[in-house]
Amino acid sequence: MNGPKLVASHRPFRGGQLALTAALCLGFAASSASAGPVLERIKQSGKIVIGNRDASVPFSYLDENRKPVGYAVDLCLKISEAIRKKLALTKLEIEYLTVTSATRIAATADNQVDLECESTTNNAERRQKVAFAIPHYITGARYLVRADSPITELTGFEGKKLVSTVGTTPLKAVNAANRERLIGIHISEVPDHVRGVEMVEKGEADGFAMDEVLLVGLISSRPKPDALKIVGKYLTTEALGIMMPKTDPELKQIVDAEIKRLIQSREAAAIHDRWFTQPIPPSGRSLNLPMNYLLKDFWKFPSDFVPN
Secondary structure (H helix, E strand, O other): OOHHHEEEEEOOOOOOOOOOOEEEEOOOOHHHOOOOHHEEEEEHEEEEEEOOEEEEOOOOOOOOOEEOHHHHHHHHHHHHHHHHHHOOOEEEEEEEEEEEOOHHHHHHHHHOOOOEEOOOOOOOHHOOOOEEEEEEEEEOOEEEEOOOOOOOOOHHHHHOOEEOOOOOOOHHHHHHHHHOOOOOOOOEEEHHHHHHHHHHOOOOOEEEEEHHHHHHHHHHHOOOHHEEEEOOOOEEEEOEEEEEEOHHHHHHHHHHHHHHHHHHOHHHHHHHHHHHOOOOOOOOOOOOOOHHHHHHOOOOOOOOOOOO
């Protein structure tokens, strides 16, 4: 990102009625002269809206100054600069719109955000409503429990309370596994990740199901991280990607091209290491998570194809 060309502001998500967007066009526009509706709006307003989260460490969260930061946020700032250049704008204002697990799909499909930049899983159901960029991370769902818990696998929650965040793929996966395997788990929704961790800490729930990488980030931000642990095999495999409105194929083309450039130039790896292997705000702790083999292998031949 070059100096003062990108200017940031912030506003909260205000909801709004869900309006499903039109079907994805098959061709890509050749230049900004034939820009799609999202790019044209960005060009006319001189502003791009980035959807962010308040507690999806280290992908998208608020630092001690309530400023959106994180791995996915940094990637989106790079992408925003690529869009600015493509549209031949002298500057591009960055506006942040805070979304939640429950509101992010609607906010993107309804064109309230131009780039939704956090830890959203790319799957077939969501692709009916929004478009996804080349994945920036691959993880899987596991379980957060108290350090003294005897639970080691999903079946250990039989007759116990397991919570997960509303609107997430881990919640859908544990419900399906519980139903199909007749395990007998008492599953409840929580409004956000932090509430799920708090319930485990206070003994109000026996476990919290979420993507492993998010659990690591959440533990690192707690006052007593040693009081918690992550258990179980991967219940899911999650390819996380930046979301966009489905109405503008040229926008997706620019986004994917920039992500490929970042991967091939190793800039994406450097951004990854900054957020996963070095001290991060607000605690100044490192997650100590080197790039996993799944992401390394995927980035050898980066593609937006996700088989689910």
